[in-house]
Amino acid sequence: xxxxxxxxxxxxxxxxxxxxxxxxxxxxxxxxxxxxxxxxxxxxxxxxxxxxxxxxxxxxxxxxxxxxxxxxxxxxxxxxxxxxxxxxxxxxxxxxxxxxxxxxxxxxxxxxxxxxxxxxxxxxxxxxxxxxxxxxxxxxxxxxxxxxxxxxxxxxxxxxxxxxxxxxxxxxxxxxxxxxxxxxxxxxxxxxxxxxxxxxxxxxxxxxxxxxxxxxxxxxxxxxxxxxxxxxxxxxxxxxxxxxxxxxxxxxxxxxxxxxxxxxxxxxxxxxxxxxxxxxxxxxxxxxxxxxxxxxxxxxxxxxxxxxxxxx
Ligand code: MG
Numbered sequence: 001x002x003x004x005x006x007x008x009x010x011x012x013x014x015x016x017x018x019x020x021x022x023x024x025x026x027x028x029x030x031x032x033x034x035x036x037x038x039x040x041x042x043x044x045x046x047x048x049x050x051x052x053x054x055x056x057x058x059x060x061x062x063x064x065x066x067x068x069x070x071x072x073x074x075x076x077x078x079x080x081x082x083x084x085x086x087x088x089x090x091x092x093x094x095x096x097x098x099x100x101x102x103x104x105x106x107x108x109x110x111x112x113x114x115x116x117x118x119x120x121x122x123x124x125x126x127x128x129x130x131x132x133x134x135x136x137x138x139x140x141x142x143x144x145x146x147x148x149x150x151x152x153x154x155x156x157x158x159x160x161x162x163x164x165x166x167x168x169x170x171x172x173x174x175x176x177x178x179x180x181x182x183x184x185x186x187x188x189x190x191x192x193x194x195x196x197x198x199x200x201x202x203x204x205x206x207x208x209x210x211x212x213x214x215x216x217x218x219x220x221x222x223x224x225x226x227x228x229x230x231x232x233x234x235x236x237x238x239x240x241x242x243x244x245x246x247x248x249x250x251x252x253x254x255x256x257x258x259x260x261x262x263x264x265x266x267x268x269x270x271x272x273x274x275x276x277x278x279x280x281x282x283x284x285x286x287x288x289x290x291x292x293x294x295x296x297x298x299x300x301x302x303x304x305x306x307x308x309x310x311x312x
Contacts, residue, residue, distance in 0.1 A: 002058060002059060003052060003053065003054050003058060004052075004053040004058050004059055004061075004062035005050055005051065005052050005053070005062075006050075006051050006053075006062055006065055006066055007049050007050060007051075008045065008049050008050075008051050008065070009049065012065065013033060013045055013049070013051070016043070016045060016051065016065065017033075017034050017045070020036040020038075020043060023036045023037055023038045024036060024037075025037040028119075029044060030197070030199065031046050031047055031048070031199065032044050032045065032046055032047070033045045033046065033047050033085070033089060038055075038057075040055055040056055040057035041053060041054065041055040041056070041057040041058055041061045042054045042055050043061065047085060047199075051065075085200070087230070087236050090200050090202065090228065090230075090236055090237055091122075091236055091237050091238075092119065092122070093119065093198075093199040093200045093237070094116075094117070094118035094119050094196075094198055094199045094200075095116070095117065095198050095199060095200040095201065095202055095237050095239045096114050096115065096116045096186065096189055096190070096193075096198045096200075096201045096202070096239055097114065097115055097117070097201075097202045097203075097204070097233065097234075097237050097238075097239030097240030097241070097242060097243045097244075098112060098113065098114035098115075098182050098185060098186060098201070098202070098203050098204065098240070098243050099112070099113065099133075099203075099204040099233070099234065099240055099243045099244035099247055100112040100113075100178055100181065100182065100204075100206070100247060101113075101133075101244070101247040101248050101250075101251040102251050103174055103178065104269070104270060105251075105268050105269060105270065105295075106269070106270045106274045106278065106294050106295055106298045106300045107255065107258065107266040107267065107268070107274065107277070107278075107293055107294050107295075108161070108251060108254055108255045108258060108266065108268070108293070109158050109159050109160045109161060109164065109251070109254050110158075110159040110164060110177065110178070110181060111156065111157070111158050111159075111247045111248075111250045111251045111254065112156070112157045112159075112178070112181040112182050112184075112185045112247060113154060113155070113156045113157075113185065113243045113244070113246040113247035113250065114154060114155050114156075114182075114185045114186055114188075114189045114243050115148065115152045115153070115154040115189075115239050115242040115243040115246060116152055116153045116154070116189060116193050116196075116198060116239060117152050117237070117238055117239040117242060118196070121151060121152065122238055124151060125148065125151055125152055125238050125239075125242055126238050128144055128147045128148060128151065129144050130144065130148065130238055130241045130242050130245060131234070131241055132234045132235065132241060132244070133234070133241065133244040133245045133247075133248045134244075136245065136248075138252055141245055141248050141249050141252065142249055142252065144245055145245050145246050145248075145249030146249075148242045148245060148246060149246060152239070152242055153189065153192055153193050154189065154242075154243070154246055155185050155186075155188035155189035155192060156185065156246065156247070156250050157181050157184050157185045157188070158250065158254060159177060159181055160254075160292075161291065161292055161293050161294055161295065162291060162292055164177070164295055165291055165295070165296050165297075168295070168296070168297050175206065175207055175211075175215070176215040178206050178207070179207060179212050179215035179216055180215065180216070180219065182203055182212075183216050183219055183221075183222060183223055184219075186201060186223040186227075187221050187223055190223055198226065199226065200226050200228060200237070201223060201225075201226055201227045201228065202228050202230055202233050202236060202237050202239065202240050203227065203228070203229045203230070203233065203240075204230070204231075204232075204233040204234060204240050204243075204244065205229040205230050205231045205233060206229075207229065208229065209227065209228070209229045212227075212229055255268070258292075258293045261292075261293070262281060262285070262289070262293060263284070264277070264280070266293065270298055270299075270300055274300050275300050275303040275304050275307060276304075276307065278290060278294060278300055278301065278303075278304030278307075279304040279305075279307035279308040279311065281293070281294075281304075282304055282305065282308040283308050283311065287305065290304075
């Protein structure tokens, strides 16, 4: 019995899937887009565009499609585009998602979290109430995050304020900080789940993919394969939503820790209430105290200094 392989483009893959829709199988080998199981033939279509036909009708079934086979293109980019999974397909894969919190908050660190949810756990993680963390209250975040952390492997990186301010003074833009932190978090998680390999790594987009990798050029290790930077990625894959909830939970804990150290609750965001809180820190502990709990280059620092001066 022979195996037959054809190379298909997106259009042909769609046509194949539609043609065999009554015999689609739930069981997918790694890297497969869909699989067909019939008594006379088993067909597996891979994301690479390869389609494998096995069984006694393999030759006959493969023959139906051979004339329509895509010509292999030498241009890697075009090939990637042709075989890139759709958002819906991404959502069904075993994937790592990553997201960050704290970039717009004057007080507190930047926290990046990544979570891995494999196909077998997609429903279980979704059932925990995982959705866009921005729609959840702090109380809900603190309730759901521990349940996610028990169910899904994850990694977290915290850039504390002292280090943030050093990076910033060295001239590093915040987007580069985010890129470095995402990559370092992904390295940790990819190592932690090995030998399992994610079929996709989905970053909630803060930069286009090309710019993201440009910022990483000096890094020792770069997680590059199967990385997608997608806007609103928490609605693409539950792993991204899970990561954003973990990131927010860790951020909340860090804010509580800093608040205890400072002696009163530090507000989130970067509004007028934040200026007042910063002014109070300057009055009670001196300007230097801000370096350990705030992002100094924000305009809030100057406003707080003005407020503190007026109150003297
Ligand atoms: Mg985000």
